[in-house]
Amino acid sequence: MDAPGFTEFAKAMIDYITDYLENIRDRRVLPTVEPGYIKPLLPDEAPQTPERWEDVMADIERVIMPGVTHWGSPKFHAYFPTAQSYPAIVADMLSGAIACIGFTWIASPACTELEVVMLDWLGKMIDLPAEFLACSGGKGGGVIQGTASEATLVALLGAKVKKIRQVKEEHPDWSDPQIIDKLVAYGSNLAHSSVERAGLLGGVKFRLLETDSKHRLRGETLQEAIRQDKEKGLIPFYAVSTLGTTSSCTFDRLDEMGVICNREEVWLHVDAAYAGSAFICPEFRYLMKGVELADSFNFNPHKWMLVNFDCSPMWLKDPTYVINAFNVDPLYLKHDMQGSAPDYRHWQIPLGRRFRSLKLWFVLRLYGVENLQKHIRNHVSQAHEFESLVSADSRFEIVEDVILGLVCFRLKGSNDLNENLLKRINGSGNIHLVPSKIKDTYFLRLAICSRYSESKDIQYSWQEIKLRANEILEEQSISK
Ligand SMILES: Cc1ncc(COP(=O)(O)O)c(C=O)c1O
Structure with a gap:
C-alpha cells in the first residue's frame, strides 16, 4: 500500500x-x-x-x-x-506508526521518558504517596504493564527475590530451592483468578483466605494465617490486597493488612484493577486507606479510565528487587546511558514493549482530569439508579453494597431460578450480563460499562430484566 x-x-x-x-x-x-x-x-x-x-x-x-x-x-x-475513547484510538495509530520497541532507554528515549512522566501524572491524580513516584527523587517509580495479571506476577517475583536474599543473610547455607519450598503467599478467596495463578507461575504456595461478612479480607485473618504458617516452618513473603473484587466489588482492609505485612516483612501488592480509576475522584479515596503501607500498586485505566486496552500502570516503592529478579544483560542490549533512566525491560516479563504511554498522554490532555472524574461519577450514579429500580421491586434483592459502578442482585428464591433468569436475559441478546457466586449464593452482576451509557440505557436494561423475570416467574407458577 x-x-x-x-x-x-x-x-x-x-x-x-x-x-x-x-x-x-x-x-x-x-x-x-x-x-x-x-x-x-x-x-x-x-x-x-x-x-x-x-x-x-x-x-x-x-x-x-x-x-x-x-x-x-x-x-x-x-x-x-x-475502556475506549477517540483520543486513545488516535494514540494507538501513532504508536503503530512509530512502531518502536522501547525495551531500553536508547531503544526509543521518548517511549521510556513519556511513560515515567505519565505515571507521575497519574500517580498524583489518584493521590498515591510520593514514595511511589519517580518525581519524588527517591527509589520509587511506575511502569505500564499490559495487564493486572502481569503486575501481580511481577510483584510476586520481586517479593520472592527479596525474601530469598533476606533469608540467605540469616541462613547462608540454605539453597534457593530449599527456601522457595518454604515460601507462602496470601490473598482473599475472592481475589481474581490471576492472583492464584501468579502463585502457580511463580512456583510458590498461595493461600486464599476467608473474608468477613462484607467479603473483605481482614488483618486478623491474615495475621492468623501467617502465625500458623510460621509455626509450620514456612516463610510468608507476599500478600495481595484486592480493592474492588471481580465477584462483587468489595474492598479488602488494606489498612489492616498493611500493618501486618510491614511488621512481618511481607511484600504487600494492591490489585485495584477496576476500582483504581475511581480514585481520581477524592470522594472514593477512602477505599484506598492504608495505601502508604503497600509495596506495589496497580490499576487498569484500560478498564475504566477511557484508555484502550492495554494499559495497566504499576507503581513500586522500590523497583530494585523486580529489576534484579529479571536482570539478564546481554551485550546487544547494553547502552552508554544505562543507569540514568529506567530500562523498562527489567521491570516486566517480555522484552518488547509498545509505546503505551502515548494513549495515556492523549486521554489525559484531551479529556482533562475533570471530564475523567465526570465519567466515573456518571457511571456510579447510573449504578445507584439501577440499584433503586431493583430495590423498588419486591421480587428482587440487592446482594452487595453498591459502591462503584457494579450492582449485584438476584431474584429472591433459588440459585436455579436466577440461573434461568440469566440464561433468558443473555439468550435474548438485548443486554449482556454475567453471574457470580459467593458462599453458594448465585447472583447477577450488572456493571455500567459504556462511555455512551445514559439513564435511558439503565431504564432499558431494567425493563429487559423485568420482562425476562416475568416470563420465568409466570412459567414457574403455571408449572406448579
Ligand atoms: C480485581 C481484578 N484483578 C485482576 C483482573 C485481571 O485483569 P487483567 O485482564 O488486566 O489481567 C481483573 C479483571 O477483571 C480484576 O477484576
Whole structure:
C-alpha cells in the first residue's frame, strides 16, 4: 500500500469507526454465531496478489461484525468495563506508526521518558504517596504493564527475590530451592483468578483466605494465617490486597493488612484493577486507606479510565528487587546511558514493549482530569439508579453494597431460578450480563460499562430484566 492509498483507507476507516461507535447502541450486543462460523467465510489460503482495500473494508461487516460482542455498547453489562475513547484510538495509530520497541532507554528515549512522566501524572491524580513516584527523587517509580495479571506476577517475583536474599543473610547455607519450598503467599478467596495463578507461575504456595461478612479480607485473618504458617516452618513473603473484587466489588482492609505485612516483612501488592480509576475522584479515596503501607500498586485505566486496552500502570516503592529478579544483560542490549533512566525491560516479563504511554498522554490532555472524574461519577450514579429500580421491586434483592459502578442482585428464591433468569436475559441478546457466586449464593452482576451509557440505557436494561423475570416467574407458577 502506498501513502495515498493509506490516506484513503485510513480516512474510510475513521468514518467507519465513528459510525460504529456512535451507533453501537443499535447493534445486538451479543452475537448469534456458532463456533467455527468464520472459517467458511474466508478463503483457505492467503491471497498471492494484493487485494483492494475497499474489499477488505466491505468484509468487516460481512465477516467480523457478526462475531463481535460489543463491549462498548451501553447494553453490555458483563465482567468489568473495557475502556475506549477517540483520543486513545488516535494514540494507538501513532504508536503503530512509530512502531518502536522501547525495551531500553536508547531503544526509543521518548517511549521510556513519556511513560515515567505519565505515571507521575497519574500517580498524583489518584493521590498515591510520593514514595511511589519517580518525581519524588527517591527509589520509587511506575511502569505500564499490559495487564493486572502481569503486575501481580511481577510483584510476586520481586517479593520472592527479596525474601530469598533476606533469608540467605540469616541462613547462608540454605539453597534457593530449599527456601522457595518454604515460601507462602496470601490473598482473599475472592481475589481474581490471576492472583492464584501468579502463585502457580511463580512456583510458590498461595493461600486464599476467608473474608468477613462484607467479603473483605481482614488483618486478623491474615495475621492468623501467617502465625500458623510460621509455626509450620514456612516463610510468608507476599500478600495481595484486592480493592474492588471481580465477584462483587468489595474492598479488602488494606489498612489492616498493611500493618501486618510491614511488621512481618511481607511484600504487600494492591490489585485495584477496576476500582483504581475511581480514585481520581477524592470522594472514593477512602477505599484506598492504608495505601502508604503497600509495596506495589496497580490499576487498569484500560478498564475504566477511557484508555484502550492495554494499559495497566504499576507503581513500586522500590523497583530494585523486580529489576534484579529479571536482570539478564546481554551485550546487544547494553547502552552508554544505562543507569540514568529506567530500562523498562527489567521491570516486566517480555522484552518488547509498545509505546503505551502515548494513549495515556492523549486521554489525559484531551479529556482533562475533570471530564475523567465526570465519567466515573456518571457511571456510579447510573449504578445507584439501577440499584433503586431493583430495590423498588419486591421480587428482587440487592446482594452487595453498591459502591462503584457494579450492582449485584438476584431474584429472591433459588440459585436455579436466577440461573434461568440469566440464561433468558443473555439468550435474548438485548443486554449482556454475567453471574457470580459467593458462599453458594448465585447472583447477577450488572456493571455500567459504556462511555455512551445514559439513564435511558439503565431504564432499558431494567425493563429487559423485568420482562425476562416475568416470563420465568409466570412459567414457574403455571408449572406448579
Ligand atoms: C480485581 C481484578 N484483578 C485482576 C483482573 C485481571 O485483569 P487483567 O485482564 O488486566 O489481567 C481483573 C479483571 O477483571 C480484576 O477484576
